[in-house]
Structures are given as C-alpha cells and as structure tokens.
Amino acid sequence: MTFAAPLARRPAELSRRTRLRTLASHLVGSPLNLALTAAVALAALTVLPGLLRWAVLDAAFLPATPETCRATTGACWSFVLAKHSQILFGIYPFDARWRPALASAVLVGVLIYSVRPAAWRLSLTSIWAAALVAVQILMGGGVLGLTPVPTAMWGGLPITLILTVVAIGGGFPLAILLALARRSEMPAIRLMSTVFIEATRALPLLSILFIASIMLPLLLPEALLPDKLVRAVIALLLFASAYMAEVIRGGLQAMPKGQYEAATALGLSYWQTQRLVILPQAITLVIPALTNTIIVMIKNTSLVLVVGLFDLISSGKSALADPLWRSPATETYLFISAIYFVLCFGFGRFADMLERRNKVAR
Amino acid sequence: MPDTAPPDAPAIAIQGLHKWFDDFHALRGVDLTVARGERIVICGPSGSGKSTLIRCVNQLERHQEGRIVVAGQEATADPKTLEAIRRRVGMVFQTFNLFPHLTVLENCTLAPIWVNGVAKPVARDTAMALLERVRIPEQAHKYPGQLSGGQQQRVAIARSLCMNPQIMLFDEPTSALDPEMVKEVLDTMLGLAEDGMTMLVVTHEMGFARQAANRVIFMDQGQIVESAAPAAFFDKPQHERTRAFLGQLLH
Numbered sequence: 001m002t003f004a005a006p007l008a009r010r011p012a013e014l015s016r017r018t019r020l021r022t023l024a025s026h027l028v029g030s031p032l033n034l035a036l037t038a039a040v041a042l043a044a045l046t047v048l049p050g051l052l053r054w055a056v057l058d059a060a061f062l063p064a065t066p067e068t069c070r071a072t073t074g075a076c077w078s079f080v081l082a083k084h085s086q087i088l089f090g091i092y093p094f095d096a097r098w099r100p101a102l103a104s105a106v107l108v109g110v111l112i113y114s115v116r117p118a119a120w121r122l123s124l125t126s127i128w129a130a131a132l133v134a135v136q137i138l139m140g141g142g143v144l145g146l147t148p149v150p151t152a153m154w155g156g157l158p159i160t161l162i163l164t165v166v167a168i169g170g171g172f173p174l175a176i177l178l179a180l181a182r183r184s185e186m187p188a189i190r191l192m193s194t195v196f197i198e199a200t201r202a203l204p205l206l207s208i209l210f211i212a213s214i215m216l217p218l219l220l221p222e223a224l225l226p227d228k229l230v231r232a233v234i235a236l237l238l239f240a241s242a243y244m245a246e247v248i249r250g251g252l253q254a255m256p257k258g259q260y261e262a263a264t265a266l267g268l269s270y271w272q273t274q275r276l277v278i279l280p281q282a283i284t285l286v287i288p289a290l291t292n293t294i295i296v297m298i299k300n301t302s303l304v305l306v307v308g309l310f311d312l313i314s315s316g317k318s319a320l321a322d323p324l325w326r327s328p329a330t331e332t333y334l335f336i337s338a339i340y341f342v343l344c345f346g347f348g349r350f351a352d353m354l355e356r357r358n359k360v361a362r
Numbered sequence: 363m364p365d366t367a368p369p370d371a372p373a374i375a376i377q378g379l380h381k382w383f384d385d386f387h388a389l390r391g392v393d394l395t396v397a398r399g400e401r402i403v404i405c406g407p408s409g410s411g412k413s414t415l416i417r418c419v420n421q422l423e424r425h426q427e428g429r430i431v432v433a434g435q436e437a438t439a440d441p442k443t444l445e446a447i448r449r450r451v452g453m454v455f456q457t458f459n460l461f462p463h464l465t466v467l468e469n470c471t472l473a474p475i476w477v478n479g480v481a482k483p484v485a486r487d488t489a490m491a492l493l494e495r496v497r498i499p500e501q502a503h504k505y506p507g508q509l510s511g512g513q514q515q516r517v518a519i520a521r522s523l524c525m526n527p528q529i530m531l532f533d534e535p536t537s538a539l540d541p542e543m544v545k546e547v548l549d550t551m552l553g554l555a556e557d558g559m560t561m562l563v564v565t566h567e568m569g570f571a572r573q574a575a576n577r578v579i580f581m582d583q584g585q586i587v588e589s590a591a592p593a594a595f596f597d598k599p600q601h602e603r604t605r606a607f608l609g610q611l612l613h
Contacts, residue, residue, distance in 0.1 A: 261422055262459035262518075266473035266525060267448040276472060281463050358463065 066324045076328035080335045083319045087332065090155015090315035096147060100158045103138040106131050107161045128169070135162065151229040155310030157339065159229070163301040163311065164343070167236035168294055174237070175244035180274060182249055193245075200242035205303055208235045213307035232304045240297045247289045251282030284358040291351035295344045312336050371434055373398045373529050373560040374419060379428035381414055381584075388414045389425070390584040398528075401561040403571040403592075406581035407607060412564045415581070416531045419562065420451040433528050449477065452522030456534040458514040460506035466493065466517050467502040470524045478525070485524070492520040496550050512543030516550050523554075530554065532563040566611060572596065580604045 028034045058074025061081065069076040080087070089100045110131040114124060139158060142148035181193035200208070212235035217225055226234075255278055263273040283290070305314035316336045320327045374396040381389035389411045396402060404412045417423040418430060421437050421444050430437040433450045437443060460469050470489035474480040480488070493499045496516040498509075506514050515535055522530060532551065536544045548570050555561060555574040565571070571578050571592055578595040580588040580603070588595065588604045599605045 256457075256459075258455060258457050258459035259461065262453075262455065262461070264422060265420055265448060265451075265453040266521070267445060267477040268473060269445075272476050276476065277461055281461075284463070 066326070069328065070326060075331050076326070077331060079325050079328045080331055083322070083325075083332075084335075086156075086319040087312070087316045087335065088157045090159070090310040090318070091153055092155055093147070093149060093153065096141075096149065099138045099141070099146070099149075100154070100156065103135045103158045104161055106134055106138070107158070107165060111165070132166075151227050152308075154229065156312050156315040159304070159309060160301055160312045160339075160343075162229075163233060163236055163304060164298050166233050167240050167301065168297055171237045171240035171244060171297075174241040175248055176279065178241060178245035179248040179252055182245065183252060197242045197245055200239055201246075205236075205239050205300055206306060208239055209303060209307050211235070228307070229309060232307060232309055236297070236301060236304075239300075240293075243293050243297070244290060247286050247293055248283060250289065251284075251286035252278065254285055255282050280358070284355070287351050287355045287358075291348060294351075295347060298344055298347065299340060312339060371398075372396055372431075373400070373433060374562070375429070375431040376415075376419075377429045379415070379418065379425050379430065381411075381418060381423060381425045388584055389418070392428070392584070392586055394579070394586065396529075396560060396562065399558045399560055400576050401555050401559075401574055402563065402577045402579060403575040404562065404564045404579045404581060405566055405568075405571070405607070405611075406587075410581040411584040412581045413533050416453075416533060416562050416564055419529075419531055420448055420453055422453075449525065450528045451531060452525055452527035452529070453531040454515070454518050454522055454533065454535045456537050458506070458511070458518045458538070460514055460518055460521070462506050465503050465505055466498070466509070469506065469517060470521045473521075474524050489520070489524050492523045493517070495523075495553070496520045510543060511539045512546045515539065515543075515547045519547075519550055519554075529560045529562070532561065532565065534564050534566075536565065536567055568596070568611060580607060582607070 026033065027037045054074045056074075058072055060068045060072040060074065060076050060078045062068070062078065065078065065082070068078045085094075085097055088104075089097050092100050110127060113127070114120075135158070137143055137146070139154055140149060140151070178193050178197060181189045182197065184190045184193070209232060212231040213228055216231060225231075259277055259281070260273060263277045268276065302311050302313045304311050305317075310318070313333075313336055316332045320329055320332055372395045374394070376392055376394040379389050379392040380387070392411075392415060394415075404415065406412045414423055418425050418437075419432060421430075424439075425437075432447045435443055435446045435450075437447055460466075461472070464472065467486065467489055470493065471482070471485040474485040474488065475482060490499055490502065493502055496519055498513055498516055498520075501509055501513060501517070506517065509517065519535075535551070536547050539547060544567070548567060551561070551563070551570065552574050561574075563570070563575070575592050577589060578592050579586055580595070580599075580601070582603050588599060588601050590600075595604075596608065599608060
C-alpha cells in the first residue's frame with residue numbers, strides 16, 4: 001500500500017504501453033535498479049539451466065521402475081511415482097489405502113469449504129464434528145464392515161492433516177480463553193493462565209511430546225491412558241494454544257478502552273462484549289502474527305516422528321529405505337515439501353483474504 | 363423490567379459520594395438530585411471530577427463511599443443492579459466509541475438484540491427511525507470510519523437512544539469535534555431536550571447550557587461549588603472560583 005501511487009486518481013485501466021513503461025523504469029530506471037536487475041539476471045542464468053536439466057530434461061519419469069532411475073543422471077521422479085502411495089499413507093495396509101485417501105480428501109474438502117465466509121455459521125461446527133467422526137471411522141475401521149486398523153499403522157498425509165486440523169482448530173478457542181484469562185481481574189484465573197503459558201513456552205515442543213508419549217504411560221494406569229496419537233495431538237494442541245494466546249493478548253491490549261466502555265454502557269455483558277465487540281477487532285489486528293504462528297505449528301507437526309508416529313516426513317523417510325532403489329532423498333523431500341507448501345501457502349492466502357475482508361477504516 | 367420507583371421519585375439521587383483513584387481523591391462528598399426530565403450541564407476545570415461524576419452514574423467507575431440511586435435502583439456491587447441501571451441510562455462519549463467493525467445500523471441494533479432480546483427486524487426498524495431522527499438514515503450501511511466526526515457522534519447518540527433510555531449522559535460530546543461540526547451535534551441534543559429527556563451533560567458549550575439546561579453546575583476539586591439556573595449562574599455567579607472559570611471561558 002505504501003509504495004502504490006494514490007489509487008483514487010488512477011484511471012480505471014492503464015494501457016498496456018504505460019504498464020510496460022512503468023515496468024521498464026522499475027527494472028532499469030536508475031543505476032542501482034540497473035545493477036540489481038543485471039545481478040538477478042546473471043544469478044538466474046547461472047542456476048536455472050542446471051536446475052532445468054536436472055529436474056526435467058535429464059530426469060527419469062516412466063516406467064516407474066528402479067532401472068529407469070539408475071539409467072539417469074537427473075532427478076529420479078520415477079521413485080516418487082512408484083512410491084507415492086507409501087509416502088502419502090505410510091505403512092497403512094496396502095489394500096485399504098483408499099481409506100486414508102478418502103479421509104485426507106474429506107479433511108481437505110472441509111477445509112476448503114470452511115474458508116468461504118458464507119460457511120461461517122453455527123452449522124460449520126457440526127460439519128467439522130461429522131468430518132472428524134468420518135475420518136476416525138475411515139482410518140480406524142472396526143465399524144460398517146471396515147477392517148480395524150490400529151493408529152500405530154496410520155501414517156503420512158492423513159496424520160499430518162489430523163494433527164494440523166485438531167491442534168490448531170482446538171488450540172485456537174483455547175488460546176482465546178487463555179488470553180482473556182491472563183487479562184482477567186480475578187487473580188487465581190490470571191495466575192493459572194500465566195503459569196500455563198509460561199511453562200508451555202519454556203519447554204521445547206520435543207520434550208512436551210516425549211512427556212506425552214513416554215512419561216504419561218509411566219504415570220497413568222493402562223486403562224486411563226489415551227492412544228499415542230491422541231496424546232501427541234493433545235500435546236500439540238496445548239503447545240499451539242500457548243503461543244496463539246500471547247498473540248491474541250497482544251491484539252486485546254491494542255484495543256482502546258473506549259470500546260469496552262461503550263459496550264459496558266450499552267449493557268452488554270463481559271462475554272457479549274468480548275465476543276461481539278473486542279475479539280473480532282483484536283483478532284483482525286493480529287492476523288499477520290497469528291498466521292506466522294499457525295504456519296510454524298503446521299510444520300511443527302512433523303516433530304511427532306520422534307515419538308514414533310508416521311507423519312508425512314517419516315513415511316517418506318521409510319519409503320526411501322527400499323534397497324532396490326538408489327534412495328533419491330532430494331526428490332522425495334521435494335515432493336513432501338510441495339505438500340507442506342500447498343498447506344502453508346494456502347493458509348497464508350486465506351489469512352490475507354480474512355485481513356482484506358475485515359479491514360476497517362479508522 | 364418493571365420500573366419500581368414511584369412516578370415523582372428523582373431520576374438520579376446521589377448522596378455523600380466519594381471516589382478515589384489510588385491516592386487521588388477525585389470526588390469529595392458530592393450530593394446531587396436530578397428530577398425526571400431535568401437537564402443539567404456540568405462544567406469545571408479539567409480534573410475537577412465532572413466526568414468521574416457522570417461515569418459513576420452508570421457505574422463505569424465504582425464509587426467507594428456514598429449512595430447512588432438511578433431510576434429507583436441503587437447501584438451496588440451486584441451485577442444485576444448494574445445491568446438494570448445500564449439498561450435505563452444511555453451514554454455518549456467524547457471520542458464517540460462507535461464499533462468500527464460494524465456498520466452504523468449494526469452499531470445501533472447490537473445492544474437491543476443482545477441485551478434486550480429484541481427481534482432483528484424490530485431492532486432495525488427502531489434503529490432506522492432513530493437514525494432518521496438524528497438525520498443520517500442514508501449512512502446506515504456505511505462503517506463509522508467513513509463518516510465525519512459530527513456524523514459519528516450523532517450515530518453514537520442514536521445508538522444510545524435505541525436502548526430507549528430514561529436518562530442520557532453526555533461526556534464532553536463536542537470536545538473532539540471540528541468547530542463546524544459542533545452545531546449539528548448540539549442541535550441533536552437540543553432536540554432531545556425538547557422531548558423531555560433527563561440529561562446530564564458535561565460540556566463547556568455555554569450557549570447550549572443557556573438554551574437547554576434547567577440547571578448549571580460548576581465543579582472544582584471533586585466538589586460541587588455552585589449550582590443554579592443558567593440565568594443566575596452566568597449573570598450572578600456566587601463563588602470566586604466560578605467567576606474565575608467563567609472569565610477564562612469568555613476570554
């Protein structure tokens with residue numbers, strides 16, 4: 001916004017020639033711009049041909065066999081083509097892989113459905129509840145004639161999606177409560193929230209995951225112990241909520257006192273004031289920082305590999321262990337990175353859309 | 363909620379009111395009775411406690427000593443009494459305090475819908491009628507940030523009126539406005555006064571005080587120094603401090 005010319009006086013459409021001229025002046029308009037353009041062009045010319053040769057021209061695609069791969073000097077995409085189902089779904093029983101595929105599709109589908117403002121009503125929570133039940137039935141089986149599959153055999157994309165959706169979806173409301181509690185006038189509530197947030201932030205996520213997966217079984221009797229995946233989800237959820245709570249608290253602090261006073265004078269209760277007046281503004285204010293935190297959390301889900309859960313990265317890693325292939329790690333991790341990129345970039349665009357939509361003139 | 367007060371009871375009765383902010387003694391034994399339909403203008407130097415006084419009426423500030431009875435309801439720590447008082451008392455602030463994320467119409471219907479449980483279409487009709495009355499119905503679907511200061515303050519008045527209050531508090535309603543917008547807000551307030559609304563107005567607009575007030579009160583250092591009808595107040599102020607203050611206002 002800062003660098004744009006005054007929008008109001010701009011003609012509705014710039015001619016193609018004017019646009020070209022503007023572009024040209026940005027690229028070579030001054031000695032500095034000229035030097036920068038030359039440097040970037042030189043760097044691109046040095047890197048791009050080699051990359052193109054490796055990734056496309058010399059790369060092995062079909063047939064997806066170890067031989068195709070061994071015969072090439074370029075990228076071995078045939079490995080990714082041959083092993084995509086193992087990378088995406090880990091050690092899930094081969095015959096039943098349509099189930100994690102469908103579960104992932106359900107999660108992605110509901111995610112895409114939920115980002116449209118038209119979907120933001122109370123019914124969305126029931127849609128999510130139904131989706132999560134469907135995912136549990138598809139993945140776990142044991143009902144409707146589906147063979148039971150223990151969570152130890154779940155893996156890959158559905159694990160990453162489940163961890164992300166539940167940890168962030170559940171962590172967000174908890175974060176709002178924590179942020180409000182930390183600003184509460186009741187000392188006990190404030191203390192509990194502060195202790196929780198500070199303790200959670202002071203511990204590395206890795207150690208929280210270890211506590212959830214290794215120490216809890218020592219402390220709790222078998223019957224009370226939740227499943228390993230559930231423990232990891234809860235650990236991630238709590239961790240994410242502590243970080244998001246502090247971001248939201250930042251937004252709450254930026255709210256002018258007059259907004260509380262006006263709402264109070266109109267007779268709104270504490271919760272009505274927060275829900276209808278303060279939080280919509282405070283959260284909009286911190287969307288950039290919140291997006292940052294959430295994207296870090298999406299990528300943090302990959303840390304569950306240390307407690308023996310097969311997320312996308314660990315299932316990719318185990319696919320690479322096949323001795324028949326020459327273990328093309330770069331290609332596999334590029335494939336996995338592309339999936340993470342879609343998730344994180346997609347979320348970034350969603351946040352951008354939210355910000356535009358809620359922008360208010362002050 | 364039924365109005366339990368007898369019809370001739372005062373709108374507001376304040377006795378022996380004390381208020382401290384930490385060490386600062388902001389109100390030092392204020393007594394004030396406001397009759398129904400009475401319009402009182404409160405003036406005084408900054409820090410004299412005039413804003414604090416009207417903020418105690420709807421309990422945006424809790425007092426530490428004394429008694430406040432508003433529309434037959436004594437203000438206590440019980441949230442129920444606060445709720446009852448705030449339903450009957452509207453407030454207009456110096457800085458408007460409209461909700462910037464809601465349209466003008468939504469600003470006006472928010473409290474009626476959520477606090478009084480009025481049906482949405484009814485709340486909209488009431489709000490449109492009151493926006494009509496403050497003469498900005500055409501702005502109903504804009505956001506506060508798109509309006510001028512004067513228009514925002516008139517929306518703030520309409521927003522308070524949507525709760526159908528018995529008493530209106532104004533805390534320096536024109537102090538944050540550009541000079542050319544002061545009149546449109548004062549005209550709206552004069553209209554309210556003519557309709558018999560009980561009003562407590564903190565302002566330095568002495569023209570408004572002369573025209574609309576039944577009584578003008580001068581406060582200094584947390585106390586009511588002088589209280590008189592406008593004519594007497596302006597023409598024959600009794601106290602030295604009042605004379606000094608009025609002298610400063612006029613020069």
